[in-house]
Amino acid sequence: MDERRPRVALQAVLPTELAAACGIDITDARRIVSLAHRLGELPARAPATVRRAALDAARAVGEVRTLELAERRASAEDPFVKYAFRLDDGATVESVRIPLERPGRYSACVSSQVGCALACAFCATGRMGLTRNLEAWEIVEQVRLIRRDLAASAERAGGGARIHGVLFQGMGEPLANADRVIQAIRVLSEPSAQAIDMRNITVCTAGLPSGIRRLAAEVPGVRLGLSLGSVRPGRRRLLMPIDGAHPLEEVLAAVGEHARATGHAPMWAYTLLADQNDSDEDAASLAALARGFAAQHGVSPRLSLIPYNSIGPADAPQPSPGAAEPPGAAEPRSAAEPPGAAEPRSAAEPPGAGERGAAADPFVRSSRLAAFRAVLAAAGVGSIVRYSGGGDVGAACGQLARSQAEARRSGGRGASRSGRAPDAAAGGPGAPPRPA
Numbered sequence: 487m488d489e490r491r492p493r494v495a496l497q498a499v500l501p502t503e504l505a506a507a508c509g510i511d512i513t514d515a516r517r518i519v520s521l522a523h524r525l526g527e528l529p530a531r532a533p534a535t536v537r538r539a540a541l542d543a544a545r546a547v548g549e550v551r552t553l554e555l556a557e558r559r560a561s562a563e564d565p566f567v568k569y570a571f572r573l574d575d576g577a578t579v580e581s582v583r584i585p586l587e588r589p590g591r592y593s594a595c596v597s598s599q600v601g602c603a604l605a606c607a608f609c610a611t612g613r614m615g616l617t618r619n620l621e622a623w624e625i626v627e628q629v630r631l632i633r634r635d636l637a638a639s640a641e642r643a644g645g646g647a648r649i650h651g652v653l654f655q656g657m658g659e660p661l662a663n664a665d666r667v668i669q670a671i672r673v674l675s676e677p678s679a680q681a682i683d684m685r686n687i688t689v690c691t692a693g694l695p696s697g698i699r700r701l702a703a704e705v706p707g708v709r710l711g712l713s714l715g716s717v718r719p720g721r722r723r724l725l726m727p728i729d730g731a732h733p734l735e736e737v738l739a740a741v742g743e744h745a746r747a748t749g750h751a752p753m754w755a756y757t758l759l760a761d762q763n764d765s766d767e768d769a770a771s772l773a774a775l776a777r778g779f780a781a782q783h784g785v786s787p788r789l790s791l792i793p794y795n796s797i798g799p800a801d802a803p804q805p806s807p808g809a810a811e812p813p814g815a816a817e818p819r820s821a822a823e824p825p826g827a828a829e830p831r832s833a834a835e836p837p838g839a840g841e842r843g844a845a846a847d848p849f850v851r852s853s854r855l856a857a858f859r860a861v862l863a864a865a866g867v868g869s870i871v872r873y874s875g876g877g878d879v880g881a882a883c884g885q886l887a888r889s890q891a892e893a894r895r896s897g898g899r900g901a902s903r904s905g906r907a908p909d910a911a912a913g914g915p916g917a918p919p920r921p922a
Contacts, residue, residue: 494548495623496522497630498673508547514540516678522550523630523679553627558635559879566876568886569635571628573600577617579657580886581628582876583636591650592636593686596628597886598667599658604692606726608715608757608849610797610887611657619663625670629680651686655711657886660689661697671705684708690755692728693737702747710744711753711790712737716763717775725763738775742783751785755872757792757883758852765854769861776867789869791859792883794851 494507496519505515517536521528527550532538556578557570565585572578579597586592601614633649640647652674654660660667667689675684684707691697692713701708714734715725723729741752756772758764772789780786852858855871862869874883 495551495621496528496544496548497526497550497679498621498623498626498669499548500672500676501678504544504548508540508543510540510543511537515544518544519676520678526550526552526630526634551623551627553624553631555631559881561876561879561881563878564875566879566881567635568876568879568881569628569632571631573620573624575618579620579624579628580881581632581656582881582886583632584653585875586650588650590640590647592647593651593653594629594632594649595653595655596625597656597658598625598654598660598663602658603662604659604726604728606692606713606715606728608725608759608794608797609884611884613797614657614887616658619666620658622666622669622673625666626673626680629674629682633680649680649682651688652682654687654689655883659692659694661691661694661701664694664697664700668700668704671708675705675707688753690753692726693732693734694728695732695736695740698737698740698744702744706748708748709750709753710741710748711755712741713755714772715757716768717771718768721763738779741787742779742785745783745785749785752787753790754787755790755792757794758855758858759794760850760852760854762849762852764852764858766857766861769858770865773862773865773867777865789862789867790872791855791869792872792874793855794849795874795877795883795885796847796851797849797884797887 494504496504499507499519501512501515501519504510504519505512510518514536518528518541521533521536528541528545532541551574553571553573555569556572557568559568561567567583569581569583570578571581577600579600581597582595584593584595597620599619600617602609602611603616604612605615606612629649629652636647636649654667671684671687671689674680674682674687684705687705687707688709688711689701690711690713698710701710713726714722716722717734719729719733722734744750745752754776756763776787776789859869859871872883875881877885880886
């Protein structure tokens with residue numbers, strides 16, 4: 487074996503890839519992949535179901551790598567649990583275990599990047615800048631470790647529980663790391679790996695058209711979420727710099743192609759903030775856009791309204807929303823909704839910046855949720871209110887972030903604050919943006 491060749495992370499390969507890499511039978515490859523996911527390692531001795539020669543061949547080309555659990559914080563308010571995982575280079579990412587409406591079922595909300603380059607004004611991760619993309623195995627390992635922790639908790643409680651779905655709504659823009667995210671999705675849905683139905687995997691994006699089209703072409707079973715922030719172009723651009731590279735009209739064209747190709751209705755996420763994007767005019771504009779999308783593409787978007795969760799002063803989580811839909815709602819409850827919130831009072835100075843400093847919360851939760859929904863309903867557009875729990879441990883929508891001080895203490899590399907908006911075609915970490 488060439489020692490200069492990087493070793494394969496065995497929990498991030500498909501059985502067909504493993505069989506080709508080390509020249510073993512596909513049946514043995516499936517069983518070895520299963521061992522990697524179930525045990526988190528390869529056994530010293532081959533079990534009766536796997537030929538020793540096959541196990542030795544897999545061990546010669548690959549290894550099972552893992553992440554260090556730096557912190558586990560369970561909410562005292564609801565069944566959300568936040569995890570901080572330390573990577574090999576010392577950087578840290580956060581993930582969340584989200585309870586679903588059916589008891590014993592959970593989703594894993596995972597990160598795809600260390601930080602994010604999109605710099606959305608309302609998102610805690612956006613304050614970090616981008617350090618790097620995660621590798622496929624680092625994404626898969628978040629799910630595997632959350633599943634292992636859930637199994638241990640369920641065993642102690644004397645009941646069954648399982649990871650039912652995965653949300654790419656944690657730290658980072660998934661479609662700016664499309665190659666690795668798509669590979670992770672394929673592994674997560676592989677029966678001999680994590681065996682999660684692809685229809686229960688959702689990728690949420692701030693709006694990268696070529697990445698949306700890749701999802702439709704390469705993993706069509708996956709569902710799509712789009713963060714809107716605002717549907718008025720000038721306002722959306724202040725909130726989400728990505729709108730300068732990929733205007734909403736261009737993004738929605740790709741979303742429509744995805745809907746037609748897959749048959750999945752897209753989820754549109756809209757976070758309400760006081761005096762920013764919560765007026766009757768905003769609601770009427772959103773309703774008109776939803777109706778126009780349905781007429782053009784034959785699929786009605788699902789509107790998910792999100793009460794804002796504080797992202798201000800670092801390391802000071804806020805209580806979970808009282809105005810949001812309570813546990814038991816029909817839609818899975820998100821721990822970290824993708825970018826989509828409110829507009830600053832000015833481009834230079836968000837609300838409260840003068841009084842509370844740069845780390846202060848730039849926005850305020852809207853009290854007009856009911857009125858906003860009423861305008862939508864009057865226009866014939868339905869909506870749901872997303873319950874976003876775990877606010878007391880910083881696990882609610884938009885709150886996932888590791889402070890720069892934490893990154894320095896953990897030995898992570900410095901983050902870039904370029905603010906540029908990489909498209910899904912971007913290559914490795916720090917690759918320049920390319921047009922969709």
